[in-house]
Amino acid sequence: MNYKANESRYDNGMKYERCGRSGVLLPKVSLGFWHNFGGVDPYERSREITRYAFDHGITHFDLANNYGPPYGSAEETLGRLMQDDFAPYRDELFISTKAGYDMWPGPYGNWGSRKYLMASLDQSLRRMHLDYVDLFYSHRFDPETPIEETLQAMVDIVRQGKALYLGISRWPADALAKAIDYLAERDTPLLIFQDKLNMLNRTPETNGTLELCKSRGVGFISFSPLAQGLLTDRYLQGIPTDSRMAKEKFLRKDMLTEELLNQLQEWNEEAKKCGQTLAEKALRWILNHEGVTSVLVGASSVAQLEKNLKALS
Numbered sequence: 001m002n003y004k005a006n007e008s009r010y011d012n013g014m015k016y017e018r019c020g021r022s023g024v025l026l027p028k029v030s031l032g033f034w035h036n037f038g039g040v041d042p043y044e045r046s047r048e049i050t051r052y053a054f055d056h057g058i059t060h061f062d063l064a065n066n067y068g069p070p071y072g073s074a075e076e077t078l079g080r081l082m083q084d085d086f087a088p089y090r091d092e093l094f095i096s097t098k099a100g101y102d103m104w105p106g107p108y109g110n111w112g113s114r115k116y117l118m119a120s121l122d123q124s125l126r127r128m129h130l131d132y133v134d135l136f137y138s139h140r141f142d143p144e145t146p147i148e149e150t151l152q153a154m155v156d157i158v159r160q161g162k163a164l165y166l167g168i169s170r171w172p173a174d175a176l177a178k179a180i181d182y183l184a185e186r187d188t189p190l191l192i193f194q195d196k197l198n199m200l201n202r203t204p205e206t207n208g209t210l211e212l213c214k215s216r217g218v219g220f221i222s223f224s225p226l227a228q229g230l231l232t233d234r235y236l237q238g239i240p241t242d243s244r245m246a247k248e249k250f251l252r253k254d255m256l257t258e259e260l261l262n263q264l265q266e267w268n269e270e271a272k273k274c275g276q277t278l279a280e281k282a283l284r285w286i287l288n289h290e291g292v293t294s295v296l297v298g299a300s301s302v303a304q305l306e307k308n309l310k311a312l313s
């Protein structure tokens with residue numbers, strides 16, 4: 001059935017925040033395609049989640065070349081979604097992708113060379129059936145490649161019209177500061193820094209990157225805001241068989257120590273007293289930080305996303 005977006009999508013609770021010192025407004029809750037949108041996942045479920053997101057004002061979808069599994073398949077899913085549902089809404093969407101981790105074999109499919117970044121983005125655009133992405137990220141810092149090579153490749157990507165804005169993810173603070181200067185001097189200012197900030201990981205607060213972004217007019221988006229599901233009710237009564245921890249290598253069972261479980265239970269009780277879920281409390285905690293533009297949630301069902309959007313009310 002043809003998809004027609006909900007006409008009240010910009011009137012049903014989503015809030016938008018200016019991304020640093022830029023013209024871009026991002027939804028306070030954005031949707032990530034790292035899990036649940038790969039070739040191994042049921043397309044109709046990915047489609048239902050994406051439609052629900054857009055119908056509720058989530059205009060920003062975040063991808064990377066290697067999201068799947070298999071690698072590249074989340075971008076293929078997005079490409080299929082564009083063809084099936086979202087092509088008429090392209091200008092209402094803010095789509096990002098990244099390169100930086102291992103993507104194809106050999107010396108040119110990883111890290112931060114000009115060779116890799118340029119080829120990777122061309123592949124991403126083909127998989128997503130897009131002429132350009134709104135935002136292209138360096139996914140991680142490459143200590144071996146000269147920083148100028150990585151950054152100049154990014155500048156040139158914008159000049160070629162393949163990305164409108166630039167982002168950086170997971171770079172250390174000193175390299176991030178250099179990148180902000182380099183890109184500003186070339187009139188392709190850094191739009192956003194993507195890093196992990198949540199109730200269990202406060203590194204961007206403690207290493208100064210959140211403050212740096214704020215002071216330099218760069219937006220900040222928090223990935224894994226629910227610590228991959230730990231900061232929800234998902235694991236409070238054990239490990240469900242359909243959960244990321246049961247199925248994936250990224251969230252290991254040994255991470256759920258007794259001490260952590262006690263902490264989660266305590267936060268869950270606090271949340272309940274305020275009439276909230278733990279997920280809602282965790283998202284509100286991040287969004288209350290000055291300088292945070294958006295939280296980048298993942299979801300394996302519409303029901304999860306629906307619950308997470310309550311953090312905005």
Ligand SMILES: NC(=O)c1ccc[n+]([C@@H]2O[C@H](COP(=O)([O-])OP(=O)(O)OC[C@H]3O[C@@H](n4cnc5c(N)ncnc54)[C@H](OP(=O)(O)O)[C@@H]3O)[C@@H](O)[C@H]2O)c1
Nearest residue numbers: 032033034223224225226227228229232243244297298300
């Ligand atoms: N830049 C980077 O290096 C980097 C790294 C990681 C992530 N990211 C980005 O950040 C996005 C989000 O990461 P993430 O998926 O780890 O985010 P997350 O929001 O911390 O975790 C999402 C997972 O938590 C569970 N969940 C979500 N809402 C729930 C709810 N209300 N109740 C119970 N469980 C709930 C689901 O797990 P189940 O599958 O168990 O249901 C869901 O898949 C990624 O898609 C990607 O775009 C970027």
